[in-house]
Amino acid sequence: MQARFALPRTLRWLCSALLLAGVLLGGLHADWDFSLISRRAEALYGPLGEGKQRIDAWQHLLAAQKQTPELEQLNVVNLFFNKQMRYMEDIDLWHVDDYWATPIEALWKGAGDCEDYAIAKYFSLRHLGVSSDKLRITYVKALRQNRAHMVLTYYSSPDAMPLVLDSLIDAIQPASQRTDLLPVYSFNAEGLWLAGAKGNKKIGDTKRLSRWQDVLKKMQAEGFPVETTH
Numbered sequence: 001m002q003a004r005f006a007l008p009r010t011l012r013w014l015c016s017a018l019l020l021a022g023v024l025l026g027g028l029h030a031d032w033d034f035s036l037i038s039r040r041a042e043a044l045y046g047p048l049g050e051g052k053q054r055i056d057a058w059q060h061l062l063a064a065q066k067q068t069p070e071l072e073q074l075n076v077v078n079l080f081f082n083k084q085m086r087y088m089e090d091i092d093l094w095h096v097d098d099y100w101a102t103p104i105e106a107l108w109k110g111a112g113d114c115e116d117y118a119i120a121k122y123f124s125l126r127h128l129g130v131s132s133d134k135l136r137i138t139y140v141k142a143l144r145q146n147r148a149h150m151v152l153t154y155y156s157s158p159d160a161m162p163l164v165l166d167s168l169i170d171a172i173q174p175a176s177q178r179t180d181l182l183p184v185y186s187f188n189a190e191g192l193w194l195a196g197a198k199g200n201k202k203i204g205d206t207k208r209l210s211r212w213q214d215v216l217k218k219m220q221a222e223g224f225p226v227e228t229t230h
Contacts, residue, residue: 030225032127034059037223041104044221051108054084058107058124065128074154077124078165078172085120086111087167100211102218114150117167119215121152133158136186136193142168144180153186 038055042048048055061080065073088111090099103120106112112120118137125135134155142149153162153175161174164181175183183195193200 032059032062032225033223037104040221040223041108045105045108048108051110054107054110055104057084058103062124062127070130070134070154070156073125073128073130074163074165074172077121077128078152079170081106081117081120081124082167082170084110085117085167087113089113100215102215102222104222105218114167118150118152118165121165123219125152125154130154132189136162136188138162138164138186139184141182141184142180143182149181151181 034055038048038052041055058080061076065076068076085106088109090096090113093099093109093111093113094101100119101109101112101116103123106116106120115137122135122137126132136153136155138151138153140149140151141147149168151167152165154165155162161176163172164175164178165172166178166181175181183200185195186193186200191202194203
C-alpha cells in the first residue's frame, strides 16, 4: 500500500477493518488438499505457470513447519512470503484501486501489496496452529515513506510487546524497535483495537462480513476448507 497517508484513506481502511474484525475462521487446521486447490485455481485463474512452483513451495513449508516452535514458524513464514512475492500496487496488478488477494492469488501472481502479504502470513500461521488471539493485522503509518502500510503483528501473550512481520524488511523485530512505524489500529478474528498513548484499546467487534467474506469465499472456491461463524 503505497498511497500517501491521508485521513480519508485512513477512514476507509477503518471501515474495512470494522467489517473484518470478529470473523471466526473455522477449518484452518483441517488438512489442505493442495492437489484439489491447484486444480481449482487453474479452473478459476487459468494456467498457474511459475505460480505452481510457488504454491508447491508453500505446501512443503506448511508440512515441514507443523511441529516447530512458534517463533521459528514466524520467521520461516515471514521470510517465505517476503522472498516469493514482489510488491505491486493493486491498480497495476488487478486494475482496481483496492483488492484483497487470497494466498493462492498472491502466489499465482508472485506479487501483491502490503495487506496481501499480511493476509497470506496470517492464514499460514493460523493453519500451523497459532491462535488468532496472538495475531493481528495492523494498520500503520510508515514514517520514512510517509505512506499507509499494513503488517502482521504477533503477541506471545495479551500484554506482550508485539513482534512485527513486515513486507518491508525480513527481520522480525519488537514493535518498540520499529520507531519508523506509527500504529493506527489492528484487528483479528476477535475484534478491533485502536492504538493510543496508553496502549491498544479494544473498541468493538464485527457483526457483518464484507471484504473478508469475499476473501473466504474465494478461498472456498479454491478448495480450502474454510468456514465462517459468528
